[in-house]
Amino acid sequence: MKNQKPKYRQIIDAAVEVIAENGYYNSQVSKIAKRAGVADGTIYLYFENKEDILISVFQEKMGQFIERIENVIVDQESADDKLSALIKMHFRQLAEDPDLAIVTQLELRQSKKMLRLKINEVLKRYLTVVDNILKDGMDQGIFHDHLNVKLVRQMIFGTLDEVVTNWVMKEQKYNLVDQAEEVHFVISNGLKIHHQ
Template sequence: MKVSNKHSKIIAGATKVFAKKGFFNARISDIAREAKVADGTIYLYFNNKFDILISVFEEEIGNLIKQVNKLLAAEDDPRKMLEIFARKHLTVMKKNKNLAEVIQIELRQSAKLVKDYRNNRFSEYINIISFIIELGQEQNIYRISINPCIAKRAFFGALDEISRIWTVGTTTGFTVEEITQQILEIFLCGILEPEASFSYTIN
């Protein structure tokens, strides 16, 4: 087994264990068992359980940032850019329910642990939203009175909450496209300049 493969297996195993048991209840042995490596192997790559949690955010969210930025690079309309962000986030959360669970629950439960961790990928990720809003304000599409720092959390909060339908086992017939449409219509009605009307339609 290659070194990089072991590292990836530990990250994947930890994400699953954290989602199932919670960060505080999870043990290194649980993660090792899920990753199919020896307990001691974990410490070749990580100092402790918290280090693993941070690495989950760094690597999984880092991959998501790359995917989102690649999609955004081909679009210059801030309204469509918010759509791209929402659609991609919901698609990934639906596909990777364990990651969604870790983001939704562990990020909150472990807030005291991560509050001193400044250079994290999660902050970089949601800052993409504020960048899009600022871009829209420069183009007189989004209202200048909107605070991008507040708006980014409101927008991500909506995506985060709606993702719970997949992590808590709620059954729904709604597709990612339909949910994206609803969130965009609700959110854009609140931040658009009156003359910058926008009708969202699924392509």
């Protein structure tokens, strides 16, 4: 496993910073090597090329991102509380790492098919978490029982994604985490059965 090697994390973290600052296309491998404090050749012991670095950044960082979300929602009983915790944690993690937010929201939107497929593979785990929250909510009688889980999951992910993208585009001038409550309010009220 390449991510067990000592300099792997160093290179991944350097890549996030360099790509956030310069954009993917202007981030030469030599720039990433310099930031990581390694020789150019060292990078090729871990990665095939620049694209492989970008994919690995996403796999590594999104893996940690999803794990933290899973750990937070496991403590919540109700599906609605799980949804709230997921939204807060989604925003908090990107707010805490503005460079990573630039990379995930802007630089990963590459049009290459192979890149998209790899990204979708990693995102599947996140979408499964959302699916399970929706199914729990339906089973618990909190959410409407006729929900099209795939469609609703897209809507939830799309909403969170757009809110983060907007924050990045506005140069992260306001507090992203402060928006979690309102985003949860709107999504939750669309899902919940309102008992009179």
